[in-house]
Amino acid sequence: MQSSPIRTAVIALVAILGVLFAVPSFLPQDVRDAWPSFLPRQTVVLGLDLQGGSHLLLQVNEDGIVTERLQALRRDVRNTLANQNGIGNLITTDEATKTLSIELTDPTQKEAARTAIQALQNTISNSMLAVGGTNELAFGDSPDGKLTVTLTEEGVSERMSSLVAQSIEVIRKRVDELGTTEPSIQRQGTNRVLVQVPGFGDSQRLKDIISRTARLTFHMVYPGLTASQAEAQGLPAGTMVLPSQDGGSELLYEDIALGGESLVDAQPSYDQQRAMPVVSFKFDTRGAIAFGQITGKNVGQRFAIVLDNTVITAPVIQQPITGGSGQISGSFTTSTANDLAVLLRAGALPASLDVIEERTVDASLGADSIQHGITAGVIAAVLVIGFMIAAYGLWGVFANVSLILNIVLIFAALSMLGATLTLPGIAGIVLTIGLAVDANVLIYERMREEQRSGKSPIQAINAGFERAWGTIIDSHLTQLIVAIVLYFLGSGPVQGFAVTLGLGILTSLFTSYWVTSYQVQAWFRRVRPKVLKIQHFRFIPDGTKIPFMKISRYVIAFSIIASVLSLGSAYFKGFNLGIDFVGGTAIVIQHQGGPADAGAVRELLDGLNLGEVQVQGFGTPEDVLVRIQAQEGGQDADQVAVSKVRDALATESYTVRSTEAVSGTVSGELAWKGGIAVIISLIAILIYIWFRFEWQFALAAVTTTTHDVIMTIGLYSLTGLEFNLTSIAAVLTLVGLSLNETVVVSDRVRENLRKHRKMPLPELIDLSINQTIVRTTITQFTVFLALIPLVIFGGEVIRSFTIAMTFGCLVGMYSSIIVNGPILINFGLKQKVEDDKAVAKTVDGASV
Known part of the structure; x- marks a missing residue:
């Protein structure tokens, strides 16, 4: 409560920088361009689910x-x-x-x-x-x-690792030729490349341009023998048979007469004599000399132009070609001729790349997602801010100022880091709105307790901040552990959620302690109140003494039965697994003439012989989700299936808003990494709590959290909610939320163990729970106020995620209040207390 110019300067500097870095993300481009050059202009990068575009994950073959x-x-x-x-x-x-x-x-x-x-x-x-x-x-x-x-x-x-590095450069050149803005091309692991192109909605064209090897070679055709004759008699030494673009095949010499690496230019053009699009190419000096020598020595012979092991054309050399240029003709359209020229100019890929994951979002769907996210965020913010003022009055205003600055700092950090904001990322920010007030509620409730114990207002304020700080650190760090695990083991939207959640946790530590304490200090120096009137509304009155431990055996029995039912449903009924885990293709379509008819769509697609096809509503009445099982022919067959669906629905006034295709390879990896993420989170949190508390607290916390995870998994199984990649994020976030509640109660139990050494352990745990239950109910209610708008207005894309989060908050509150205490007793906390008493007596005796 002492005035500190340094603290004032730091808060002011952070707030000003936060506003300066956050504001550009909310301004139009022309306003940002008019800003002075010394002001930041970098904005938050919107993910593909918010602005539309294409996402491809490629793997070296x-x-x-x-x-x-x-x-x-x-x-x-x-x-x-x-x-x-x-x-x-x-x-x-x-x-x-x-x-x-x-x-x-x-x-x-x-x-x-x-x-x-x-x-x-x-x-x-x-x-x-x-x-x-x-x-x-x-x-x-x-x-x-x-x-x-x-x-x-x-x-x-x-060699694969080296080829990936070379492939990235070729892919970057090809994407740059398309004229797109801000493409993201990153290496993933040792043999994969991730390509994200915002605003480019034609994923098929992008895939064709990026994944085609485009290796151009020139071979002499073997004379006097056809490919079919050679295959019947046996291939002559040093020859090979390659298919031709017209459906036949050619017998060629294996040796490459000339390679495409000698090309210096390739442009689409039009052959006036044959009235057809062609691609004109030009060699460098070395290539031109070699080309002239080859054509000069083989006049009258056929010369094959081969692209990716397919003979495009094999004309007869009429005369030596000494100019170093030529034409590639075939069954080209203007568009395909242009794309081939792009490929040849950018150079050949050093290796074949297979598309193992593909996601495409239409710009209109991205705009809808932004609208959903903003709507949910604004409503959540209004509800939380309004509730804090209703519950704490002026103190709620202090908390709200800290909360608003917290959100500003999150956007500022996202802009500074160049991080990508996704729809789950917006969910992370909205969740942070609910979590950010938790620290303030802890501080305020501690102040009230200290004042009731007889301390003066200034003593109560100091004690509130000092004694709540340890609990705040513990609760925030457990959630930060989950965010870190999510970031390193997640991918795409899950990483976006982890980034915003992690940043929100860090900024919350700053705003809830430094900024709130600064406001309280300024107010106190001016008003000097005789009594602190902190709380105006509460769900549970002061002095409540609910005997939780007396009903603990019934609660434990209920939890065991519910957990067994959840596990049984998961084992026997299973889950409605999304394509993240089973592979296949998901297509979101929209009907242009009014509400969509899922039954008519299902009947239309049944005749396409695509295997299992699921059709269901998706949010608005006009939108429908079509899920197709992974096709036997791999990714190419999946793309053919998408084309069939697109063509079949185009005649019925349906447009494709997004596609998502995941191969079996990726789906298996995602399932494995998801399970590992949950296990690593629990182990990391076990170690942390063991270090901060006693081992009984650590085991009890992990047991309680495992109970919450099982219950949430049971929700997915029993209700049929889609279990996808974001569901893993939901489960892991619930781990953090549940531990947040458990740590607060455990921290109070540990404090009371030092204060009330003669109190029976069941009574002590009841006392600890009743002392913290006011904070728990208020905090959980603010989290609900943040989550409910996400459930209602957040959109169908994250619906299962937000429903699971809301359910998990209920379960987490229930388990931390009622389940955790009996588990502590069963793990031998009572024996630990007795040991502490013996040590205390020995120390007292020695001091006498």
Whole structure:
């Protein structure tokens, strides 16, 4: 309560900077452009679910890399042995073991052959600081005496990692060619690339442009023999058969006559003579010379242009082409010719990339999500602010000022960090509105207790802030642990939720203590009241003595029965799993002529032979959610299924608002990471509470929290709410909320253990619960006021998330008040108290 110029300066500086960094996010672009250059202009980045766009998760195709590397290695071995050393050989390839087997026509040359091929050893390193690198090849002998060359696992991994880095640069060039703004291209793990392009709603085109390898090569066509004849008789040495764009096939030489890396430009154009779109290309000087030499030596022969192992065209060379330029013709449209030119200009991907996760959101759906989030946030803020004033009067105004600054600081931090705000992120901010007042309620209730014990107003104020601070730290840090786990083990929207929740927890620590205490100090110095009139409204009157421990056996029995039912339902009935966990495709469609008819949509799609198709309402009467099981042909087959649905519904005035496709690979990983996240959170919190309290408190807190998780999981199973990735976020947030309540009660139990050493433990726990129940009911009510608008106005996308949160708050309050106490007793807290008494007597005796 002492005046501190430094504290005043810090609060003022933080508030001013917070406003300066937060305001640009709420101003139009022309106003931001007119700002002085020294003022911040960076805004919060809106996620794809808020502004629309496309999200692709790409994975390097390891099988393709191995196949291609073995083919190249086979050519190198043949050239080294036969062409350079005159050693006859027969090479076979085993892709399963990543091995070449070399049978020599003259076994006496085995050592010479071994020495020759060992010179092909290649070392790969992805770090400038690495010494030596990783050997890519391993040499040996097979049981039947053949020489073997094997690709090492370490070498394949290093090559994949290197190819991902190269792929990111190529993808960035291709996306930049599309003219989009603020694309996000990030590496994920060792073999994946995440691409997010805001405002680009044509995911099919984006996928075609990004995931196509676009490797252009030129090969001579093998003369005098067709592909079908060669396949019937056996392929001549050094040849291969590739499909052609017209549906046939061509027999080509394996050796690449000229590669696409020599291209310096590619542009879409129009061939006036043949009246068709083409792609014109131009070589660099080296490529132009090589192209001229090849065409000069092979006049009258066919020359194939191959794109991604498909022959686009194979014309006859009429005369030498010395200008270094040419045309690629095929069944192009103006759009596909332009896209191919983009691909060729950006360069070929060094490896094939498979799309394993795809999400597309229409801009109109994003605008609806923003509207839902703003509506829910404004209503929640009004309800919480109004309730705090009704409950605490002027003290509620102090808390509300801190709350408003808290929200400003969250947006400022998001802007400074360049973080992405998603719809679950807005939910995190709205939840923070409810949680932020918790610290103020703790402080205010502590002040009231201290004043009732006979302390003066200034003593009560000081004690309120000092004694509540430890509890505030404990409750906030347990939630921060959950936010950290969510961030590192979650993805996409879950990470957005974790970021806003984590920032809200940190800013709440600052505003609830520093800012609120500053306001209280300024008010007290001016008014100097004789009595603190803090609370005007409460749910439970002072002096309440509810005998919770007397009914504890019935409560425990009820909790055991409810937990068994929840687990039984989860085991026997299962869950309504979202595509995050089972794979497949979810499509949100909207009817343009009024309410949608789910039955008609279901009947229309039944004839498409897509396997299991679910059709259900989605929020508004005009919107419908279509879920399609993962198709047997993988991601390409999933995309074909989406196209079929889109075409079938287009005739019935339906438009696609969003698509979400998740492969089986990703869904399995998400399920595994979700379970791990819950376990890690519980272990981390167990360790923290064990460190801050005694081990009985830690085990009781984790047991109580596990009870809440089981009950919430039972809700998902019994009600059929969709269990998806955000549900994991809901469960983990409930872990934090439940622990928040449990820690507050446990902290009071620990305090009373020191004060009332002769009081029986059941009575002491009853006393602790009754002392904190006023704070618990008020805090939980403010959280409900924040959550209910999310349930009603937050939109269908996060409906299951917010319902589970609301239910979990009820369960968390119930368990922390009634369930936690009996568990403490059963874990032997009474014996611990007796030990403390014995220690205290010994110390007292020694001091006498």
